[in-house]
Amino acid sequence: MSSVDTIYKVILYPFITESIASLKAMTSLSGSSGDIFMDSVDDFRFKGYAVCSDVTGHLDGVIMMHHYPETAVAIGNSVCENMFDEKYEYTEINDELSNALAEWGNTIVGRSTDLHGRYNLDYKFSSPYFVNNVDDMSKYLKGVREVVTVPIIIEGVGRYYFNLLVRSVNYQSVGIKREESVGIANIHTKDLPSDSTILLVDDSSMIRKALKRILGKLGYDNIIEADDGSTAVEMVKEHNPDFMFMDVVMGEMNGNQALQEIRAAGHNVPVVMLSSVTDQVLINECEGYGISGFIFKPIQADNGTEIIKDYLKIA
Template sequence: MSVDTIYKVILYPFITESIASLKAMTNLQGTAGDPFIDNVDDFRFKGYAVCSDVTGNLDGVIMMHHYPETAIAIGNSVCEKMFDEKYEHTEITEELSNALAEWGNTIVGRSTDLHGRYSLEYNFSSPYFVHDVSDMAKYLAGVTEVVTVPITVEGVGRYYFNLLVRSVDYQQVGIKREESRGIENTHTTTLETSSKILLVDDSAMIRKALKRYLAQLGYHNVIEADDGASAVTMVASESPDFMFMDVVMGEVNGDEALRQIRAAGSNVPIVMLSSVTDKVLVDKCKDLGISGFIFKPIQADSGAEIIKDYLKIA
């Protein structure tokens, strides 16, 4: 299988989404280099990576791979763009790790969704993170080929996309990048600023950003939950007037929490959040009764405006 074929079929959506998300979620500009084959025996872990396992007619791992200094610079920029403040961390803190996780989740989520729209015979796992050099051996077990694409970030350095291939058998398909801000809220009555709003997201960073955007709009009665199970409990105990809820979370996902909330009889307006724009998922949530669906990322320069458009009730 040629480098060109693997790049076009598997890596191309990740590269284009990575550069687009870099532009949208940071103040940085990225440019992709030419794909090439890495020597498996010489391949080394650079220090920080977000990964997604590939199964089906392709068996391997997609790896978005950073040197620590590049990860720090990008993490600082993600924070700056989200909160409109200067960040100058010099090491990977918990806040930067959360920022990089959000950036990586957005890229992997949108890229794998684009693959899914073409009914291709391979699947991707939820993204996960690798920090430990000693972990790399298990990812290289059985790998016969490593396809690498360098991304040069202006004024920062490089990060890399690697496709670690164990086996592959698939047909070449062209893939286009699709843009969407979300599914609008069709209601017309604006939520009163005294209303109680529940934010549900396993990312403390996203909750912090949403809380800040809501405060800019005059909403200060805000409560938080970090997973779907807590959301179900808090709807019963706190009776919120409105909710924003992430879809992909650690234990109970937002779509399952939504189902449980509706099954319990609550009609609280809920706007879903996700970097995954899968039509089946969106339709499932719409069938359960939602007041809109926001596709991440949300940034400081437009966050309050986007949130305002969804703060409406029947």
């Protein structure tokens, strides 16, 4: 097996399959992967927008989900349209599209790296980060010996690329298959009263906006919000909410840590966790603190109302 085939199978395959699956789940677009090829390091150029994750372990390098600006705009508009059921026609990346692309990128990277972890491969991935300045590219190319590229063709839009910038690697021949993720249901049957106070905790303003809209459609208007786990802990103390939806991976304090502190303080508020990461150890940890369900992102306009409605149960 050639080095390119090995890298594709071990490193890139989960990212590509999750990317195509997330296009289907989070946008109205459909995509397919092209043939893998080796890019010239000297000729490699920044296309305008990239979601990146550093790779360490048996491979030292960077994986990039790499877009031309116009492709990023099209994807961002489509993510917004599917999340909010409204037409979006932005022509350049702004804060709203940046949030949409971040949510899409986080979902792909989270699910892909989780799949690597479940197969016990000796690779670690950093939290995703974003590059939109051509001047930043030189530091990512420092020490790079190979650039492995796979194009993703989006029907009617164009293409983006997965680039694996390789500094060093110990090749392994390990096959990976994609696994579907399903949520953990709320086993309770009594509907949450419509005048209840619901706390939404997510570092993505876009997710909070989408959840707030869904809850409004279901008749829940008493909504409060937090953008990190530590704020959520304080808001539980101050507002004593009747129900919570809380993301797992956040900046200052993750949701599982916040949940632990909330329970340690004696608060028994029902909590439904949200995440694109499907790590069973993490799920078991949250269940150990007492949760009323676990929803795996994404949540879209076409199915979000039914999904959230099923989780709004107590006792």
